[in-house]
Amino acid sequence: MGINLNPFTWWNGASWGTMLGLRGKTRVGEDALGNVYWVGGRDTHGNPRRWVIYQGANDGSRVPPDWFAWLHHQLDDVPAQTLPVARSWQKPAVANMTGTPLAYRPAGALEKGGRRASATGDYEAWVPDE
Numbered sequence: 001m002g003i004n005l006n007p008f009t010w011w012n013g014a015s016w017g018t019m020l021g022l023r024g025k026t027r028v029g030e031d032a033l034g035n036v037y038w039v040g041g042r043d044t045h046g047n048p049r050r051w052v053i054y055q056g057a058n059d060g061s062r063v064p065p066d067w068f069a070w071l072h073h074q075l076d077d078v079p080a081q082t083l084p085v086a087r088s089w090q091k092p093a094v095a096n097m098t099g100t101p102l103a104y105r106p107a108g109a110l111e112k113g114g115r116r117a118s119a120t121g122d123y124e125a126w127v128p129d130e
Contacts, residue, residue, distance in 0.1 A: 025041070070082075
């Protein structure tokens with residue numbers, strides 16, 4: 001069903017019109033999610049045009065931070081050539097999990113039974129002076 005919808009829908013990836021518009025443009029890279037990044041032409045301020053063709057759903061939060069910086073002209077060259085190699089202690093970027101089963105839920109959340117640990121004795125309720 002994906003190939004049949006592709007000519008008509010933009011939210012499932014690039015339409016045929018977008019793919020035809022890439023003629024003469026330069027593919028500069030791809031991220032770990034499969035998004036492909038392109039450059040070509042100039043915008044109204046004379047800056048090079050940069051854009052992303054998403055792999056799957058068109059959602060701006062699926063662009064990693066390093067490629068986001070490149071898309072918004074915060075980096076002059078592609079991230080692999082500009083940024084230092086990631087340190088061993090750095091974790092990869094994770095999408096926002098709010099609204100999914102993987103969202104953070106503290107101990108007192110209703111999804112975890114609605115019970116939290118009792119106070120440990122270091123809490124003293126405030127009582128107004130009367």
